[in-house]
Amino acid sequence: ETGVTQTPRHLVMGMTNKKSLKCEQHLGHNAMYWYKQSAKKPLELMFVYSLEERVENNSVPSRFSPECPNSSHLFLHLHTLQPEDSALYLCASSQTMQGSGARNTGELFFGEGSRLTVL
């Protein structure tokens, strides 16, 4: 139990569906992240929120839409996805934002991930 909870754990959707992934952290952290993990590829950072403001969007297609209503919750809204979007989507949180150039004060805590299959 890492203190970061993701739902659903598994999701199968068609290319025309709209679904959402949810992440909740109980650690009092100020930064939250969405990562994509595909087979045989490094973890890819998708979105970063620091104090509920989006800091980074690494050229992610608009069919992925993040939402951070407060510092404990993070959503990833999915619509008109493609089969190549099938992957494990990992949520993470940290005390302060990683990769900010400032002194790092703590590691990432990951959720168990949401395994997405797009048919």
Added chain:
Amino acid sequence: GQNIDQPTEMTATEGAIVQINCTYQTSGFNGLFWYQQHAGEAPTFLSYNVLDGLEEKGRFSSFLSRSKGYSYLLLKELQMKDSASYLCASDGQNFVFGPGTRLSVLP
């Protein structure tokens, strides 16, 4: 820019010692993380090196050389449960994960 590299796969025997290397090129480098990820599970934190040298934590140790852009994770007295992927990640102006090294521990 940022570039980080690790071997893709390694195999070792139960009870042995294995060293997993990581090389990086990172702007504004702050430190180097190691994470462990068992198949189907989330990555979990192992270590964080900021200064040069070796840091020991039980059976696992991590080494950093800032001048060489090099780190390694040393696993001693290998156990079957150590079979997992090991991810290094560099922290600086950006935070980037390496591709991961899948370690298989054989009986």
